Amino acid sequence: MFQTTIDHVGVEERAAKLGQRSIKAATKVQGIKLALSMIDLTTLEGKDSAGKVRAMCQKAKHPLPGNSEVPHVAAVCVYPNMITVAKQALAGTDINIAAVATGFPSGQYPLDIKLNDVRSAVNLGADEIDMVIDRGAFLSGHLSKVADEIALVKEACGAAHLKVILETAELETYDNIRKASWLSMEAGADFIKTSTGKLSQAATLPITLVMLEAIRDYWYETGKVIGMKPAGGIRTSKDAMKYLVLVKETLGDVWLTPHYFRFGASTLTNDLLMQLTKEMTGMYQSVDYFTVD
Amino acid sequence: MKKNSEAPHLEIVESRRLLFGDLWDYAPSPEKPVNLKKHYDLFIDGKFVPAKSGKTFSTINPATEESLAEVALADEADVDRAVKAARKAYQNVWSKMKPAERAKYIYRIARMIQEKARELCIIETMNGGKPIRESRDIDLPLVAAHFFFYAGWADKLDYAFAGRKARSIGVAGQIIPWNFPLLMAAWKIAPALATGNAVVLKPAETTPLTALHLAEIIQEADLPPGVVNIVTGDGGAGAAIVNHKDVDKIAFTGSTEVGKMIQKAIAGTKKKLTLELGGKAANIIFEDAPIDQAVEGIINGIYFNQGHVCCAGSRLLVQEGIVDVVTRKLWDRLRTLRVGNPLDKNTDIGAINSKMQLEKICSLVESGVDEGARMHQITCDLPERGFWFRPTFFTEVAQSHRIAQEEIFGPVLSMLTFRTPEEAIERANNTPYGLSAGVWTDKGSKIFKIASKLRAGVVWANTYNQFDPASPFGGYKESGFGREGGLHGLMPYVELI
Numbered sequence: 001m002f003q004t005t006i007d008h009v010g011v012e013e014r015a016a017k018l019g020q021r022s023i024k025a026a027t028k029v030q031g032i033k034l035a036l037s038m039i040d041l042t043t044l045e046g047k048d049s050a051g052k053v054r055a056m057c058q059k060a061k062h063p064l065p066g067n068s069e070v071p072h073v074a075a076v077c078v079y080p081n082m083i084t085v086a087k088q089a090l091a092g093t094d095i096n097i098a099a100v101a102t103g104f105p106s107g108q109y110p111l112d113i114k115l116n117d118v119r120s121a122v123n124l125g126a127d128e129i130d131m132v133i134d135r136g137a138f139l140s141g142h143l144s145k146v147a148d149e150i151a152l153v154k155e156a157c158g159a160a161h162l163k164v165i166l167e168t169a170e171l172e173t174y175d176n177i178r179k180a181s182w183l184s185m186e187a188g189a190d191f192i193k194t195s196t197g198k199l200s201q202a203a204t205l206p207i208t209l210v211m212l213e214a215i216r217d218y219w220y221e222t223g224k225v226i227g228m229k230p231a232g233g234i235r236t237s238k239d240a241m242k243y244l245v246l247v248k249e250t251l252g253d254v255w256l257t258p259h260y261f262r263f264g265a266s267t268l269t270n271d272l273l274m275q276l277t278k279e280m281t282g283m284y285q286s287v288d289y290f291t292v293d
Numbered sequence: 294m295k296k297n298s299e300a301p302h303l304e305i306v307e308s309r310r311l312l313f314g315d316l317w318d319y320a321p322s323p324e325k326p327v328n329l330k331k332h333y334d335l336f337i338d339g340k341f342v343p344a345k346s347g348k349t350f351s352t353i354n355p356a357t358e359e360s361l362a363e364v365a366l367a368d369e370a371d372v373d374r375a376v377k378a379a380r381k382a383y384q385n386v387w388s389k390m391k392p393a394e395r396a397k398y399i400y401r402i403a404r405m406i407q408e409k410a411r412e413l414c415i416i417e418t419m420n421g422g423k424p425i426r427e428s429r430d431i432d433l434p435l436v437a438a439h440f441f442f443y444a445g446w447a448d449k450l451d452y453a454f455a456g457r458k459a460r461s462i463g464v465a466g467q468i469i470p471w472n473f474p475l476l477m478a479a480w481k482i483a484p485a486l487a488t489g490n491a492v493v494l495k496p497a498e499t500t501p502l503t504a505l506h507l508a509e510i511i512q513e514a515d516l517p518p519g520v521v522n523i524v525t526g527d528g529g530a531g532a533a534i535v536n537h538k539d540v541d542k543i544a545f546t547g548s549t550e551v552g553k554m555i556q557k558a559i560a561g562t563k564k565k566l567t568l569e570l571g572g573k574a575a576n577i578i579f580e581d582a583p584i585d586q587a588v589e590g591i592i593n594g595i596y597f598n599q600g601h602v603c604c605a606g607s608r609l610l611v612q613e614g615i616v617d618v619v620t621r622k623l624w625d626r627l628r629t630l631r632v633g634n635p636l637d638k639n640t641d642i643g644a645i646n647s648k649m650q651l652e653k654i655c656s657l658v659e660s661g662v663d664e665g666a667r668m669h670q671i672t673c674d675l676p677e678r679g680f681w682f683r684p685t686f687f688t689e690v691a692q693s694h695r696i697a698q699e700e701i702f703g704p705v706l707s708m709l710t711f712r713t714p715e716e717a718i719e720r721a722n723n724t725p726y727g728l729s730a731g732v733w734t735d736k737g738s739k740i741f742k743i744a745s746k747l748r749a750g751v752v753w754a755n756t757y758n759q760f761d762p763a764s765p766f767g768g769y770k771e772s773g774f775g776r777e778g779g780l781h782g783l784m785p786y787v788e789l790i
Binding site for chain 2: 007013213
């Protein structure tokens with residue numbers, strides 16, 4: 001296994017430099033459409049209701065009503081209770097249903113409950129499972145406990161894809177993030193994901209770069225293509241374009257698809273739509289012209 | 294993945310290569326060229342004047358080979374005029390002025406540079422070929438910072454050297470290179486002015502334009518006439534400055550070859566001398582280095598400014614255990630470098646500064662291949678006109694190869710290997726040069742151990758090519774002597790009493 005440390009000054013400089021790429025004209029339009037197609041449209045709140053989820057699914061199918069050039073999003077991401085509602089609303093589409101499980105967001109539950117959580121979500125029709133790692137175990141050095149748990153969850157997923165949430169804000173250092181990324185990939189993750197979105201600190205460019213580089217090194221060693229999902233805190237088109245630049249220049253074209261790269265976001269969609277409309281019509285529209293779902 | 298969509302198949306070629314294609318490519322994003330004057334004169338005694346001979350030379354854009362402007366060609370007579378103007382200004386005005394007043398002028402120049410930064414960085418890129426991203430984010434901010442830094446010293450010289458007083462020297466003749474035209478002018482002019490000296494500066498033959506725009510700023514800033522004089526021309530004008538009897542100090546940045554000629558020429562005269570010459574820096578990567586950041590440091594070390602950097606990390610020393618992984622990562626990183634129009638904001642590697650330099654790079658690269666090193670060169674498209682060289686690195690390089698010993702001054706890296714720290718130090722120091730070096734390891738104690746044994750003026754740890762006006766810069770051995778920047782940068786321009 002190839003391992004290395006991360007120099008935080010260096011990685012932050014590199015991420016900032018990549019963030020300076022100038023994205024204009026056709027590149028911008030194409031990038032925005034690409035970003036839209038990569039969104040895991042998310043609602044993860046205690047107050048989520050069937051009505052709210054149905055409205056979000058409608059948005060997922062037709063982000064910009066009346067414009068067929070705008071792609072639908074990759075998936076909707078909901079709590080297990082909402083899987084059935086989402087499944088009905090998305091019937092007949094290509095849009096996946098991602099469900100958070102394993103005692104999201106803390107993960108502080110007994111293992112059998114976590115595994116049941118996963119099995120039940122898959123039975124209800126989830127195509128993708130977003131699990132959380134046991135950060136307490138990771139930080140206290142019980143790495144094999146974390147890895148074993150991921151492997152068991154992967155088994156419980158069956159055919160469903162597994163995204164492993166590291167909750168990077170709690171891991172704090174880039175070295176930890178790299179270590180946790182590697183461990184997750186070895187234990188069976190299909191995707192690695194930055195955050196639950198429940199903490200104020202979520203995805204950042206340098207954190208994403210560290211994870212993309214881990215994905216690249218894992219691919220160098222094994223040939224397995226692992227996906228990446230930054231989640232939380234990505235709200236503007238400009239930000240989204242920076243993430244795409246990171247993917248393009250770190251991993252290349254193979255990863256520039258919803259199969260291997262996702263944005264976990266709720267408010268990003270409307271800014272992408274607003275910027276896209278501006279590129280198409282030459283002028284900005286009022287926010288009131290974009291539906292809040 | 295479920296349903297109709299099928300995951301893209303990864304085509305594994307050349308033992309699994311990442312695919313850096315054009316699935317989502319960046320559209321051109323060029324800065325608009327600045328409208329230049331058709332003709333530029335010499336700046337002597339506060340006025341723009343043609344050369345006495347009336348001669349001019351054409352300065353070009355190395356990215357297009359198109360002529361940008363005609364520039365006055367100074368000879369001995371013009372240099373003499375400039376030195377006389379400098380002497381007069383030094384004696385009558387500048388050396389007598391209160392230091393705090395001197396500082397005001399330098400601050401004013403610094404602020405005006407900031408105001409005109411956008412225009413200046415575009416001209417720098419048009420005339421020199423460096424990417425706009427670098428002239429905008431590195432050259433220009435550092436130019437202003439140098440003037441600000443030394444403006445601050447102007448009225449604090451009494452505190453700079455404990456127990457000693459600093460007295461100005463007189464007229465400084467300064468000759469600068471083409472790789473950082475405006476930044477080198479700032480490095481030379483700012484400390485000279487702060488210490489109360491007058492200046493005759495000669496920009497490089499291929500890149501005279503930003504220095505002349507700086508002259509316009511100096512004129513606009515109302516600096517007393519003659520304190521700064523800028524004479525453009527070829528080696529003849531440089532020689533005239535070196536050999537002029539009334540010059541008190543020579544500061545030269547450029548090739549070791551010319552540096553030696555200058556030192557011979559002024560031997561036995563009153564002239565003080567500082568030389569900042571070539572380099573062949575070792576960039577040492579240990580097994581315990583943060584590899585991805587080190588790879589970035591390698592890239593920044595050698596491909597920054599097309600490798601036209603005297604302190605470039607042109608000799609890469611990699612510990613044997615990580616040679617394969619470093620080579621692979623370096624190659625994949627190299628393939629994402631964007632070579633092309635220097636005015637495009639997404640360009641990483643611009644044009645080679647001149648035809649002459651391109652020929653030099655080509656001949657050294659050829660020698661590398663002939664001597665048996667293995668060449669890795671990316672296959673990007675290049676513009677039809679202009680001077681270009683694809684980013685390249687060599688593996689299987691022996692210490693005795695020319696590409697491991699001579700300064701290439703282009704985007705060409707030579708990779709050597711080592712087994713132990715002792716061997717790394719020995720190899721790093723085994724060069725006639727000694728300007729800079731890099732050390733990459735996550736282990737703090739190792740950094741100090743290695744850095745203290747490297748005979749190089751600047752040693753960077755876990756970074757490379759970082760510059761700051763407060764930090765002294767200069768060489769050992771054939772890389773020259775004297776320091777520029779920081780408190781040390783005042784020394785060459787003062788007499789301590």
